[in-house]
Amino acid sequence: MDLAFSSEDNDFRDEVRTWMNENAPRDRRPRELVAMREFDLAWQRRQYDAGWAGIGWPEQFGGRELPLTQQLIWYEEYARTSLPPIDARFVGLAHAGPTLMVRATAEHQAFHLPKILRGEVVWCQGFSEPEAGSDLASLKTRAVVDGDHLVVTGQKIWTSFGPVADYQELLVRTDFDVPKHKGITWVICDMKSPGIEARPIKTIEGGQEFAEVFYDEVRIPMSNVVGGVNNGWSVAMSTLSFERGTAFTVSQVQLSTSVERLIEMAKSRTSINGRPVIDDEALAKKLARARADVAALRSLTYLNISRNARTDQPGPEGSMLKLQDADLTKRVYKLALEVLGTRSLANPEEEDDSYWVDRHLLSYSSSIGGGTSEIQRNIIAERVLGLPR
């Protein structure tokens, strides 16, 4: 066991840090959706031009195929430099793209993957439906084969960046007469197709990324089906372990940075009784405990990355990281509001402290998005401990 990085890895860290410091976007990330899209894509292009796009992608698809420890270093430095969130680039880089790598035809790969890496397109996900949340396989958006097209009618929801996306990884039901997992098809949907309407859904922190998407007899070429008709469930599941342990590194470094900033704030600010905020013993203990819990979460990341570097089949431990990351994210940003005290009441648009209020509001999503914490607990209990379903 060792914690020391090799001299090669340390050189890599220096190189990454230098590049990030010199190339970090100077402008604030816009809140308006179209401008946000352009900002995110420009940032992706900048990384691509410097050879930093797809650090975990295989070389054959244009990626860097860095070893896991260097991916870890990249994400650590990324978070420390406070670079823009992956948001609009997430589905393309971390979900749809990797799915295409393992399941799509060479033609699709050659067409789509370079566009994702170069920051030319935004992908969104069309999985959840109003009646299919955690029970995703019960989805009902219907696709009927009509000659060499699928004709799609139905509705998706919680589609981040839906209104500004170019493509969608879309799950549709192509067979209603078989067990639910067996009648699903994974298809590439061009979001500019006639019959698609994406309506924004405003989120609790005022964000505009969310949408519900309606499909009214949308015609999608059969050639856009990936993995074969009615094989969509296995296609959708093929990407779940792509990240191999690095997925929450940015979030964890942010958590650790946040706890340190909160401790500084608690020392330098005065509470309503005229004393330093940190003099509140209960609050001080919560801050100390947050330090310890964040340390343990980062250690688990290091442990998972160490294990995954030795195996091609990452285990369900990723669910543990996601679960604990969500719980801690909510706890730390709630703690931020305690440090702010009455300042947290201010309108987030106008105050310097808005960052913390924003983070707190956003933190509610951490235990819902990408598989709820309840589902993560089911996965851990059933796949790690062998409890009955």
Add this chain to the structure above:
Amino acid sequence: MDLTTSPEQDEIISSSAAFLRDRLPITRIRALFDEPSNVDDAAWSGAAELGWFVLGLPEALGGVGFGLADEVHLFREIGRGLATGPFLSSVLGARVAAFAGDAALAEAIGGGQRVGIVIPGSSTLIGADGSLTGPLQLLDCEPDGLALAVAPDQAVLVRVADLTGVAAVPCIDPGVRLRRAEAAGAVPVARVTADVDPIQRRGHVLAAAMLVGINEAVRDLSAEHAKNRFQFDKPIGVNQAIKHPCADMAVRAQLGYAQSIFAAVATDEGRDDADYHAISAHLTAAEYADISAAATVQIMGGMGFTFEHDAHLYCKRAFVLGQLFGGASSQLGRLLDLPSAR
């Protein structure tokens, strides 16, 4: 960077687990319950022969020369097995003797002489000369034996015979022996400052390792029960009210393990944030084991509330281990005062 176990560590895990299963099973707690000593002499000698008490001591000082990260895996098994006897304080005691230059004492401890530990009270003081003063409690100390007293900056060994008013008191944990005592400037037989060897830091990490073992043990107890206990014609584990606490135990066990080995390796590598990680390991492992053990009592239902079932033994040991080296309150204070981790 690699936190996976080495073949040597895998060997430590399997051999120590087998030894404890055969020689010092949990049933020994009940068998020795009415005895003045909780130590099984034959098992203790066996552990000494295996080199357990000097495993992490440098070879130059008469030890096996393994690292703290190796010792963590031994102590995780000791915790899992709720092994009785002062393993932690004897291992630390051997270090104090060795680093203080008392090779004979270090060898004696390595060979099976036992060292208990002082649980300081609010007015217990280890002076600048290492002398011990004030009312205190003794954990697993024998009247004619040695006691280890630890502070963040130093650790000392004192003779229990040099203390006054030594009297046995019942302990919350039936697997340990507690005594009350008074020290009036007891002179140490050996003393080591933290800059020579950070005894408290190592103590935090090894206590954490034992707590991780406890967390893993109760996780497994709960999961087995959730699979095998039927109510309403179904195993109770199908219910999320049972399933989710079990999942949380698994997460806490992994987190505690990860932080323990991180802290151990940070110590072995002499990182400047080793104290930060060691205290974090002890704090998190203690809290996580405490919550998991309590949840296990609940999952066991009425059985969990009986003396006959083992669940309470894990709860009580977790509580005792959480009290070592200052307990949570003082550890939180120390952690907050440290510079941030790397």
